[in-house]
Amino acid sequence: MPEGHTIYRYARRHRDLLVGREIIAKSPQGRFRGGAARISGRPLLGVDSHGKHLFYRWHRTETLHIHLGLYGRFRTFKSDPPAPTQGTRLSLHTDEVTIYLAGPTVCELIVPSQEDAIRARLGPDPLQAGIDGNTVAEFATRLERRRIPIGAAILDQSVIAGIGNIYRAELLFLVGLDPAQPANEVAPDKVEEIWDKSVYLLQRGVDEGEITTVARPPRASRDKTDRLYVYQRERFSCRHCGGPISTGEMANRSIWWCSSCQTRT
DNA sequence: GCTGCATGATGAA
């Protein structure tokens, strides 16, 4: 579910549905009761995303910060919402729509200095390429400081924001880089290629609503790996060379790659 | 019906 493209889509959707409207906020589960009470009945001013973080500006000094983590999800109902499930952390209700949030890692009210700190920690977001500091130069600067493997570095949100486990595997395959290659030893042209491909792939994910990396995916397939090159494809052969797809662990997560197409430089 | 795993991240050890 939530890699950067999903978060970006949520921000866009919620901007359309909620900004400028007076919103009734509640916390059916109770864990965010105090925060919900502080924003309820007031108009939402704006919604922004950076990587996997969402920021809802309610007031000059009152911003709702949400991070979905692995499980978090929103559900939107245009009419007659069902009763919220027991785990619903937050419900947002207008005359036209009801949105439920369940399972987030973070759901908190923060002040501007806290938002600044979060944004400063995050690397550039390929979905905001060219805006503010979201540039290939910033990515290169943050990458060359790291001696960890490139497969760990691009999953680190302080290096590049919004990449998750699927994009990590697919990006490294597309640029032909061994995940074990030390980040600080990746050639400048490869760094640029990673950034350019991440801009393209994340934007494609936003446009299509799912992660597709192959050029021409089968039209109606139930298996999501039909749209991918290496992620969870250890039982298939490499689409380029026909060799085996390797799998292992890196940065606490499973990773897949083709050991003949992806090399160290 | 149950088990284990998943597109995330943190904090303790």
Add this chain to the structure above:
DNA sequence: TCATCCTGCAGCA
């Protein structure tokens, strides 16, 4: 490195 947060679903009985 590992447990934890904690939801949904595929795969299996």
